[in-house]
Amino acid sequence: MRDLPEQPDLPGGGLCRRPGWLLAVAIALALGMGLWGSAPVLAAPGDIVDCRPPFNLSNSPGYVSVDPFLLSDPTGVVHLFWAERTIGEPGDIPNVPDALMYSRWDGERWSKPVDIFISPRQYFNRRIAGIRGVMDQQGFIHLVWMGPDNTFFYSAARADRAGSAQGWLPPLLLGDDQSGTQFSVDIAYEPPRALHILYGRSQPQVNRTVTYIRSVDGGATWSEPVDVYTFLDFERGASNVRLLTEPPGKVYATWTEWDSSGNGQAVYFARSLDSGSTWEEPVRLAERVGDEYERDWTTLAVLEPGRLVALWEGGFRAYPQTQYSDDGGATWSAPIDTFFWLIADNGFGEFVRDSTGRLHVFLVRRIREGYSHLCGRFVGCRGDGNTIWHSVWEAGVNWRDPRPVGGFHDSNFISVAMNLGNQLFLSWFNYDNPETSLDIFTMQCTVEGAPALAPQPWPAVDMPTPTPVATAWPTPTPLPEVTATPAPVVSVQATPVGRSNPATPLLVGALPSLALLVLAVMVERIRRRGR
Structure with missing residues (x-):
């Protein structure tokens, strides 16, 4: 083997002249920590690994398929719902979803998609959208979805019978006055039998409201509606509604005000601190100022008992922002541009926990302008395209530097579910690829360092039966009225509480490699002086 010629000294001394073993180790460590290029990084606990290629589950060219929603159950089955157009010819106008579709993962494969609900034929606009749902402790899936002409519906089925339309209760018309805007209905579950629903309401000739109903008997009967918030401007209303429960008795709600x-x-x-019986005065977390873009897409998560995070999109542009509350939502920090090199307006961020209790967040974004150099960190990176990014809440103080999930895929409006503690399921629909535009995709991955949980059987419980009604599209049976009790307006703190600079994780991660480089330079200089 021919020896390489000796490298000449570079200006500035001996760092690059016959580097010794220490310098080689320092450079290797720096590469391993991702300071240069897209060198592989060892998976840390909580990282997303072993992702299978995305799978086109709907495969419905010419027929729009949107709004996927995932649920997993303790038996190891994953349930996927979405809205799809099933009538007419491919590409017909209007290309609007008219059916609620279903498929299940049984541990080996996805079942053939089936329609479990078809939009009522008496409506000219047969739109179905905004599917949301929960799984209760008895093994029942409870679904709500937006229907045509400002309607929204509820139904339920045992999880093991969800793949058949006959397994579901007849759709219950809960309202014909929802605002009709995107994701303007949500449902949450509070064990053992309580169901909470919040929706944007739009009644003729009155200001729009954010309205709440509940069931305390597993969906058999429902309360009368109560308005939690009334918009003062006749031209404004609610969309992108979200609910979250925290035991005992806490119900949290967020929504967007649009104009x-x-x-x-x-x-x-x-x-609400009493399971929805009364509601405190709402708090405005953030408001658009001047020529800023917007405030939208809020998602909540419980970091630990009484400690909340709200993740939303907006600011001068479509930046991911977080706010924190250490007192159960009474007061909130100022917004923090958290994932400071990501940007996009592509739906909710999604939170989920693994078997260790570790909190994960997933959001569809692209790399922000001015940070395109970071694209070189990731194999296959497309600086101008959206993909799914992942982060982990670490040590109760900060978010891990985000990384793409399973490569770079055109993604929009994701849903996420954790199955048996460490199997991650994701679903989305896409826009950019003309051959698969508006199709439903799924992907499966594994959570590093999270042990798998053993499947658990469902208890033997009969399906709850709603109160009999005479009409084909029944109206809810009233419960005692829920009241909204005003409370003093709580302040929003002017400065973040105990939060660090968003660049801190990058700087901290670089310190060990930089220290080794400095040490190598010092050793090399000492060696030169000793000659």
Whole structure:
């Protein structure tokens, strides 16, 4: 083997002249920690690994398929719902979903998609959208979805019978006055039998509201509606509604306030401390100012008992922002541009926990302008395309530097579910690829360092039966009225509480390699002086 010629000294001394073993180790460590290029990084606990290629589950060219929603159950089955157009010819106008579709993962494969609900034929606009649901402790799936002409419906089925339309209760018309805007209905579950629903309401000739109903008997009967918030401007209303429960008895709600421009003007938070019986005065988390873009897409998570995080999109542009509350939502920190090199307006961020209790967040974004150099960290990176990014809440103080999940895939409006503690399931629909535009995709991955949980059988419980009614599209049976009790308006703190600079994780991660480089330089200089 021919020896390489001796390298000449470079200006500045001996760092590059016959580097010794220490310098080689330092460079290797720096590469391993991702300071240069896209060198592989060892998986840390909580990282997403072993992702299978995305799978086109709907495969419905010419027929729009949107709004996927995932649920997993303790038996190891994963349930996927979405809205799809099933009538007419491919590409017909309007290309609007008219059926609620279903498929299940049995541990080996996805079942053939089936329609479990078809939009009522008496409506000219047969739109179905905004599917949301929960799984209760008795093994029942409870679904709500937006229907045509400002309607929204509820139904339920045992999880093991969800793959058949006959396994579901007849759809219950819960309202014909929802605002009709995107994701304007949500449902949450509070063990053992309580179901909470929040929706944007739009009644003729009155200001729009955010309205709440509940069931305390597993969906058999429902309370009368109560308005949690009334918009003062006749041209404003609610969309992108979300609910979250925290035991005992806490119900948290968020929503977007939109105006005639269609963009979110503010995001709000409200809470009930008595399982929805009374509601405190809502808190405005953030409001659009001047020529800023918007405030929208708020998602909540419980970091630990009484400690909350709200993740939303907005600011001067479509930046991911977080706010924190250490007192159960009474007061909130100022917004923090958290994933500071990501940007996009592509739906909710999604939170999920693994078997260790570790909190994960997933969001569809692209790399922000001005940070395109970071694209070199990731194999296959497309700087101008959206993909799914993942982060982990670490040590109760900060979010791990985000990384793409399973490569770079055109993604929009994701849903996420954790199955048996460490199997991650994701679903989305896409826009950019003309051959698969508006199809439903799924992907499966594993969570590093999270042990698998053993499957558990469902208890033998009969399906709850709603109160009999005479009409084909029944109206809810009233419960005692729920009341909204005003509470003093709580302040939003002017500065973040105990939060660090968003660049801190990058700087901290670089310190060990930089220290080794400095040490190598010092050793080399000492060696030169000793000659």
